[in-house]
Each structure stands twice: as structure tokens, then as C-alpha cells.
Amino acid sequence: MSELITGLKTPEQLQAMREGGKIIAQIFEDIRGFVHEGVTEKEVDDFVASKIVEYGAEATYKTSEVNFPGVICISTNDEIVHGIPTNYALQKADIVGFDLVITYKGMKTDAAFTMMVDAQPTGAVKHLLNTTERSLYAGIDAIKGPVRVGDISAAVEKVLREGKLGIIRELVGHGVGLKMHMPPDIPNYGHRGAGELLRPGETIAIEPMATLGGEKIMELEDGWTFATRDGSLAAHFEHTVLITNDGAEVLTR
Secondary structure (H helix, E strand, O other), X not given: OOOOOOOOOOHHHHHHHHHHHHHHHHHHHHHHHHOOOOOEHHHHHHHHHHHHHHOOXXXXXXXXXXXXXXXXXXXXXXXXXXXXXXXXXXXXXXEEEEEEEEEEOOEEEEEEEEEEOOOOOOHHHHHHHHHHHHHHHXXXXXXXXXEEHHHHHHHHHHHHHHOOOEEOOOOOEEEOOOOOOEEEEEOOOOOOOOOOEEOOOXXXXXXXXXXXXXXXXXXXXXXXXXXXXXXXXXXXOEEEEEEOOOOEEEOOO
């Protein structure tokens, strides 16, 4: 089993990822200001496309590596990930996940967040969003330097399980940098001390996905979108993270 998986990044590559990560964080702030009731998913996609160009980056999803039908994945309500932007007009209190990968100076960064349209989440929905995001940071906090994938996965799972949420097991985090998806997989469940060893200088995307219902998923007829099989609401949060000598540096905030 290889001890070196995603590949150590050069200082120049890491700086490009830091700059790209800041661009994603800014685009996410732009999205939060742009998204309101009545705006269509395609209008959001066009808006993000213009921002990617404005900030000097490239839309990774639109490259030949991916050939996705938009520049950003927009997953609404029971959709989990990889939602194709459509003419659907967002409604008040919709739960919408935004997942974006950009290329900046040849390096990829990847992040996601989920929000409620024009309303403050309460009750079970607030619990879903807060707990899923908290599980992301639990996974990040598990990194104290060189770390096994299982340590990250177990930390994510603990928060989701204690929150009694459905844990999406068939979709996982991953290495990222030179390509959008690189080894190793970073599942949202696992055992401490298991899995590949990640070393300082490697970069990964941690991305918990959870539901208010069951864990079974289905792929929709568009060939991209994954949704919950029971129709329950889903949430998705993600950061690109650098493993350091004594912890983790979040590159996409």
C-alpha cells in the first residue's frame, strides 16, 4: 500500500491553491448575495460563470476532464450532489447545495456549502445544516499532522451518527490538486487508524453529505444528479484542506 497518495505539492502549487481557494470563498459570498426566491438555477450558473472569469480562474466542470453541463453543481432539496443547473426557479425555504471546482494557475480547488433560500432554517432543517457542517470541521480538526484517512472519516461519522442523520456512504471526499479527483477516497465513515497515511504537503477535499432520512441514494435520469431515494432533504459541505506538520490549513475560506 502506497504511503504517498495525493502527491506532495510544491510551494508554488500550494500558493496557487491558496489563491484559488480564496476565489472560491469569494464566489460563495457572491452566491449568498445573489440567490433569492425566483432566481433560476441556470441564472445562478451564469452568474458564477461570470465571476469565475472576473476573478481570473477557469471553470473546471466545463473542461474536457469533466464535461459537466454547467460551471457549478446546484442540488436542491432532496438532491445530494452533482445537480445540473436547470430553469427551476428557486422557492423560499428551498435547501440548495452549491459545489464548485475551479482551476487557478493549473491547480484545482474544490468546496461546497448548503443554504436555505430567503429564510433562516429552523427545527430539523437547521439541525441538518448545522450538524453536517460541524461534521466537516470535526474531520478537519482530526488532522494533527500526518494522519490516516480513517481518523478523518471516523471524526465525520461520529458527529453525523450522534446527530442521527443519514450518512451518504456511496459518495466520498478525495485527493485534489493537479486533478479534480485524485486518490485517496475520503469516506464520511470509517475507523481510526485505518486507511492511507496522508503526509504534510498533501491536499484533500473533505465533503460530508447527510440526510434527514435514510442513506440510500439514486442517480437521476440526467446521468449526473444523485438524490435521496426516500425524498428526504440533504446537505453537503466541503473544504479543500492542506495537511501540515502539526494540523490542517483550510484553503477554501
